[in-house]
Amino acid sequence: MRSALLNAPRSAAAVMLAVAVGVAGCGSSSSSSSSSSKSSAGTTSAQPAASATTLALSIAESGKASKYTGPTSVKGGLVTVKLMNSGKGPHGAQLVRILGKHTIIQALMQVGGHNTKTPSWLHAEGGIGLADPGTSASAMVDLPAGNYAIVDVAGAQSGSGGPPAFAPLTVTSGQSAPVPASATTVTATAPSKDHYKWQIAGSPLMVGANNVTFVSKGTQTLHLLDAIRITGNPSSAKIIKDLSSNSNGPPPSYIDPSTEIQTAELDNGKSLSTRVTLSKPGTYLLFCHLRDRNGGKPHYAEGLLSRITVK
Ligand SMILES: [Cu+2]
Numbered sequence: 001m002r003s004a005l006l007n008a009p010r011s012a013a014a015v016m017l018a019v020a021v022g023v024a025g026c027g028s029s030s031s032s033s034s035s036s037s038k039s040s041a042g043t044t045s046a047q048p049a050a051s052a053t054t055l056a057l058s059i060a061e062s063g064k065a066s067k068y069t070g071p072t073s074v075k076g077g078l079v080t081v082k083l084m085n086s087g088k089g090p091h092g093a094q095l096v097r098i099l100g101k102h103t104i105i106q107a108l109m110q111v112g113g114h115n116t117k118t119p120s121w122l123h124a125e126g127g128i129g130l131a132d133p134g135t136s137a138s139a140m141v142d143l144p145a146g147n148y149a150i151v152d153v154a155g156a157q158s159g160s161g162g163p164p165a166f167a168p169l170t171v172t173s174g175q176s177a178p179v180p181a182s183a184t185t186v187t188a189t190a191p192s193k194d195h196y197k198w199q200i201a202g203s204p205l206m207v208g209a210n211n212v213t214f215v216s217k218g219t220q221t222l223h224l225l226d227a228i229r230i231t232g233n234p235s236s237a238k239i240i241k242d243l244s245s246n247s248n249g250p251p252p253s254y255i256d257p258s259t260e261i262q263t264a265e266l267d268n269g270k271s272l273s274t275r276v277t278l279s280k281p282g283t284y285l286l287f288c289h290l291r292d293r294n295g296g297k298p299h300y301a302e303g304l305l306s307r308i309t310v311k
Pocket of ligand 1: 188222290299
């Protein structure tokens with residue numbers, strides 16, 4: 001299976017999680033208070049922002065491929081990215097800024113390839129990580145002007161293995177502003193070289209919808225926030241081993257795949273605010289599977305692996 005990350009490869013276990021989420025998402029429409037709250041996730045931030053532009057996107061499958069519908073240009077600065085997932089599987093809308101004369105095809109080859117490094121001409125600007133089928137998701141980001149690609153990383157991870165859906169986007173210059181604060185701030189901090197740590201400030205994450213500002217810190221690196229409920233008490237060494245495994249078998253039995261949430265990827269120094277819906281109480285694993293721009297270990301093996309209790 002092709003990996004589809006900015007600094008691939010994503011572990012097979014994590015890919016499988018995304019697949020399992022897709023299956024669960026399709027079959028659980030009757031039971032899900034979470035999906036109804038997700039579909040009303042049109043307003044993400046706790047406070048109204050200065051004046052965010054809206055980038056309204058939708059995605060649907062067409063045969064084995066998927067296709068975005070939406071504008072090809074948006075004013076930069078604060079932008080609320082909305083994605084309506086009209087498809088049958090999970091999809092996302094990762095915003096990738098492309099510097100210089102590099103092309104979208106070159107960017108897709110990086111995003112879809114097996115290189116563990118991320119070239120300096122590619123920048124992860126946030127967007128939507130994972131929207132379940134039939135729901136909409138929303139996130140606010142601060143976008144510099146430039147040439148972008150919108151890439152369906154989540155769809156590629158869970159789909160037929162073909163190239164991800166993508167669309168070009170031109171961001172024109174606008175007023176840069178900090179992404180609004182939320183009730184909860186989750187930060188991937190970087191206390192020292194090759195060492196990271198999750199830090200949660202403000203309200204604890206609860207069952208239901210949580211307004212979250214996700215902050216990516218460090219040097220020459222990228223992060224995302226992935227959360228999934230686990231049962232039992234697997235050791236961190238076992239979890240790291242399982243996440244790193246290239247096995248194509250089922251996900252580990254302590255994972256509850258239907259509970260996974262995932263933000264989009266962000267360069268260090270950037271933030272996004274979004275709504276995170278946790279569907280069940282219990283112990284959740286917070287992790288990031290991305291790597292530094294120069295490669296190295298996935299961040300869950302460098303400290304970005306924490307357990308939190310969600311009530
Ligand atoms: Cu990371």
